[in-house]
Amino acid sequence: MSPQADCRCRLSTYPNFGLPRLLEKSRVRQLLIHDSFQMADLDNSDVAKFEELLALNTYMTAAEVVELCQRNPKWGELAAEKFLQQKAHTITDDDVTELGYHNQEYGNRALKVYTSNFIPTASAIEKMVSARKDLGRQALDALLAKPNYISVMDILTLSKLDYVWARQAFEAFYEEKRSKNIKIEVEDIVRLNEADAKWGRKAQRLWGAVG
Numbered sequence: 001m002s003p004q005a006d007c008r009c010r011l012s013t014y015p016n017f018g019l020p021r022l023l024e025k026s027r028v029r030q031l032l033i034h035d036s037f038q039m040a041d042l043d044n045s046d047v048a049k050f051e052e053l054l055a056l057n058t059y060m061t062a063a064e065v066v067e068l069c070q071r072n073p074k075w076g077e078l079a080a081e082k083f084l085q086q087k088a089h090t091i092t093d094d095d096v097t098e099l100g101y102h103n104q105e106y107g108n109r110a111l112k113v114y115t116s117n118f119i120p121t122a123s124a125i126e127k128m129v130s131a132r133k134d135l136g137r138q139a140l141d142a143l144l145a146k147p148n149y150i151s152v153m154d155i156l157t158l159s160k161l162d163y164v165w166a167r168q169a170f171e172a173f174y175e176e177k178r179s180k181n182i183k184i185e186v187e188d189i190v191r192l193n194e195a196d197a198k199w200g201r202k203a204q205r206l207w208g209a210v211g
Helices: 002-008 045-058 060-072 073-087 091-101 105-118 122-131 133-145 153-159 163-179 186-195 197-210
Strands: none
Touching: 045 073, 060 073, 060 091, 060 105, 060 153, 073 105, 091 105, 091 122, 091 133, 105 122, 105 133, 122 133, 122 186, 133 153, 133 163, 153 163, 163 197, 186 197
16 A cells, blocks of 8 residues: 555544644644744645745644655655654654554655664563564564663563564574573573563573573
């Protein structure tokens, strides 16, 4: 499905994020995107005027990008581009999730910006999965690429989300600690064992080898 069609079809409310109400198809009778973005009576087909107004805007939210996408896919494309520029270093996992829920392409682009600045945690991955599983999988791959950032809590959170993903995270965590001869705490071994006895037994080797 194209980003444009995707944007038009996925209009149901994302359960964990308050999205703005849908506007009339042809006209809007209120200000959109803060006080500087006066779009009253702006026709949905007027891309040139929209670009002028977009240039005046200083800040947008992911929800506003979604709303613009719903009014006009071209507006959404322009708004998403500016939004990602504005949040090049401050984008959040919530932003990625909201954009990804309504438009796969925008979600992927937002995730690329996010992972260039941050290492996803399991809780962030969990949010993204609630939008699109593929988005969460990409975030997991970014975490697995930085195994020194994987925590026991990440593994435990992932175990409630997807066992295979949790196992991959555990193996990366284990190999990182083993290769660098890093000791883990007994409490961590206990928690891993509670999640999966195989993980607990394997984790004991780390403590035993160093301790």
